[in-house]
Amino acid sequence: MxxxxxxxxxxxxxxxxxxxxxxxxxxxxxxxxxxxxxxxxxxxxxxxxxxxxxxxxxxxxxxxxxxxxxxxxxxxxxxxxxxxxxxxxxxxxxxxxxAHAPEGIGAVQAALSAFAAREGLLYEPKTLGGAVHFRDRPAAGAAVAAFVDTLAAASPGFAVQPAKMAFELKPAGxxxxxxxxxxxxxxxxxxxxxxxxxxxxxxxxxxxxxxxxxxxxxxxxxxxxxxxxxxxxxxxxxxxxxxxx
Ligand SMILES: [Mg+2]
Missing domain, CATH: 3.40.50.1000 (HAD superfamily/HAD-like)
Structure with missing residues (x-):
């Protein structure tokens, strides 16, 4: 071929x-x-x-x-x-x-955790960021995507990492x-x-x-x-x- x-x-x-x-x-x-x-x-x-x-x-x-x-x-x-x-x-x-943990990692993790709790979703803390999983509630995917996009835009040094039924913030590099x-x-x-x-x-x-x-x-x-x-x-x-x- x-x-x-x-x-x-x-x-x-x-x-x-x-x-x-x-x-x-x-x-x-x-x-x-x-x-x-x-x-x-x-x-x-x-x-x-x-x-x-x-x-x-x-x-x-x-x-x-x-x-x-x-x-x-x-x-x-x-x-x-x-x-x-x-x-x-x-x-x-x-x-x-x-890579190093970006400044403000505590605030980013707190924001992800609070959002997940409010939406009834699973928050997974990570050493250098955090993830919100929506496998239990696929319909929440768009809301999670919008939230992490907004949070990343306001959090220098972080980038969004899409995953399987999850979105994560990780160090940008x-x-x-x-x-x-x-x-x-x-x-x-x-x-x-x-x-x-x-x-x-x-x-x-x-x-x-x-x-x-x-x-x-x-x-x-x-x-x-x-x-x-x-x-x-x-x-x-x-x-x-x-x-x-
Ligand atoms: Mg894999």
């Missing part, structure tokens, strides 16, 4: 552990989406599998999530490899931090593709072709970025994507990574 457009319907080739680096989103990629973010079910043995995967890649593996770093570390207790949280704003073991660019300079990743797997709007820049760096993106689940390849769900991701059994 000859086309200039990204073709993101086909299954990816098997991972090349000798030449690739792997960057994996967490929610919707390694684990299924839960009704509430704290209700996510982590498959038994996931941390052990990730440790083995990291060894096979000689350390060229990172988990790159929108979640806060401590939360991600708790879900992946037993995996001591590279973790990147808050949409690329913070990385475990990397100094200096990839934080993005997964920027984090991946920084990680690629680390010795473990240098000279390898980056492969990024993600399922969400927040993953799109990084899915496209991997394709410009000699690697490729893999979109997990349905929906338009700049990724070159696609896998249907986290179970298929686990199979592709050789994590079964």
């Amino acid at each position: 000859t086309s200039d457009r990204p073709f993101s319907a086909s299954a990816p080739p098997a991972p090349d552990f000798a030449r690739a680096s792997l960057f994996l989103d967490f929610d919707g990629t390694l684990v299924g989406i839960a009704p509430r973010p704290d209700a996510v079910v982590v498959p038994p043995g996931l941390a052990t599998h990730l440790r083995r995967l990291s060894d096979a890649l000689e350390g060229a593996l990172a988990i790159v999530s929108g979640r806060s770093l401590p939360e991600l570390a708790r879900f992946l207790d037993g995996f001591d490899g590279l973790l990147v949280g808050s949409h690329g704003a913070e990385a475990r073991g990397m100094a200096p931090p990839l 934080a993005s997964k593709d920027r984090a991946l660019t920084a990680l690629s300079a680390l010795p473990a990743f240098a000279g390898r072709a980056p492969v990024f797997l993600g399922d969400d709007a927040t993953d799109e820049p990084a899915l496209a970025w991997a394709g410009t760096q000699g690697g490729f993106g893999i979109k997990v689940g349905p929906g338009d994507s700049a990724a070159r390849y696609r896998l249907p769900d986290p179970q298929a991701v686990a199979r592709w990574l050789g994590m079964e059994g």
